[in-house]
C-alpha cells in the first residue's frame with residue numbers, strides 16, 4: 001500500500017529544485033528544509049541581507065515531518081503532576097509555557113508575514129479522554145494552565161459530545177489562548193514558497209558528513225557535490241546523526257497517521273452542529289484526532305521506537321489500527337473510508353526537552369522536538385539563527401537553559417529499555433487509541 005501523506009496530497013506542490021552539483025561556497029549553510037530549517041533561512045536572510053545562504057534537503061523540501069504532522073501548534077502542554085501549581089516542577093513548566101507561547105506567536109507572525117493560506121484556526125484544542133481516570137486533578141490542572149496564560153475550561157458529558165459530534169470522549173480540558181490548528185503541509189509549503197532570492201535551495205541532496213577545512217570553513221559533503229560554508233545550521237530533527245552529531249541525547253520515533261475522505265453532507269449533519277476540532281490524548285501513546293475544516297477525520301494512534309522503517313505490510317496493519325480508533329469515535333467509518341495513510345519521524349528525548357547547541361565553532365544544531373516542533377521548530381529556527389549570529393535575548397537564554405534532553409543509556413540497553421517502556425505506555429493508553 002502507498003505511504004502517502006494526505007496533507008501533502010491536498011496541498012499544491014512547489015516547483016522542484018535542482019540537486020547540489022559541484023562545489024559551492026556560502027556564508028551560511030542550513031541542512032534540512034523543514035519548519036526549523038526554513039524559519040532559520042528566513043531569519044538569516046532578514047539579519048544578513050547581503051549573505052549567501054544555502055539550504056539543502058535529502059528529499060523534496062518541506063515534505064518531511066513538518067508536512068506530515070497533526071497540525072497542532074502547541075503553546076501549552078498538558079501539565080504533568082509534578083508541574084502543577086505549587087509543585088516543584090511548576091517553575092520549569094511556567095518557563096516552557098512562556099517559550100510555547102512565543103513559539104505559537106512565531107507561527108502566527110510567519111503566517112501573517114508571508115500570507116500563508118494554511119487553514120489556521122486559533123481556537124484552541126482539547127486534552128480529552130475516554131476513560132475518566134485518565135484525566136485526574138482537573139481543578140489543579142485548570143489552575144495551572146490558567147496561571148501560565150492559557151485559557152482552560154473543563155468540558156464533559158453531553159456538552160462535550162455536542163462540541164465533538166461523538167460520545168467517545170467523556171471528559172476534556174479545552175485549552176485556548178495560543179493553541180491552534182493548521183494544515184501542516186500548507187504551512188511549511190508557505191514557508192518554502194516565501195524564501196527570498198538570497199536563499200539557494202537544493203533538493204534531493206543528502207549531506208553525509210561535515211568536515212573542517214584548513215581555512216576554517218566547514219565542508220558539507222553530498223554524493224554529487226559539496227558546500228563550503230562559514231557557518232552551518234543543522235536542522236535535521238530526527239536525522240541529526242546524519243550530520244555526524246551523535247551526542248544529542250535524542251532518538252527517532254516513527255509515527256503513522258490516516259486521513260479519511262470528506263464526510264458526506266448527511267454524515268456531517270448527523271454529528272450535529274460541530275466546528276472543526278482537535279483532540280490530544282493525555283497519554284503519550286493515545287490518539288491524536290482532528291475533524292478538519294473540509295470535514296475529514298485525521299487520526300494518529302501509533303508512535304514507535306524502531307530501528308528500521310515500517311514496511312508496506314506493517315503500514316497496512318497501522319492503517320487497520322487507525323480504523324479501530326476511527327470506529328470508536330465514528331462508528332459509521334471503516335478502513336474503506338481512509339483515503340491516505342502515512343508515516344513520519346520525530347525526534348524525542350528522555351526529559352522532553354530539546355538539544356539546542358553550539359556544537360563546535362561555526363556549527364549549530366537543534367533536535368528533540370518531542371512531538372511539538374511545529375510551533376517550537378518555527379521559533380527554534382529563528383533562535384538558532386540568532387545564536388549563530390552572536391545575538392542574545394532573554395528568550396534565547398530561556399531556550400538554552402531548558403535545552404537539557406537528559407541522559408540516554410547506550411545501545412543495546414537503550415533499545416531494550418525503549419521497547420519495554422513503549423509496551424507499558426501502549427497498555428496504559430488502551431482506552432485512548
Ligand SMILES: Cc1cc2nc3c(=O)[nH]c(=O)nc-3n(C[C@H](O)[C@H](O)[C@H](O)COP(=O)(O)OP(=O)(O)OC[C@H]3O[C@@H](n4cnc5c(N)ncnc54)[C@H](O)[C@@H]3O)c2cc1C
Nearest residue numbers: 034035036058064066069070072207237344369372373374
Ligand atoms: C505523525 C506526526 C505527527 C506530529 N504531530 C505534531 C503536532 O501536531 N504538533 C507539533 O508541534 N509537532 C508534531 N509533530 C512533530 C513535528 O512534525 C516536528 O517537530 C517538526 O516537523 C520538526 O520540524 P523540523 O524542521 O525540525 O524537522 P523535519 O520536518 O523532520 O525536517 C528535517 C528535514 O531534514 C531532511 N533530511 C534528513 N536527512 C538529511 C540529510 N542527510 N541531508 C539533508 N537533509 C536531510 C528531511 O528530509 C527533512 O525534510 C508530529 C510528527 C509526526 C511525525
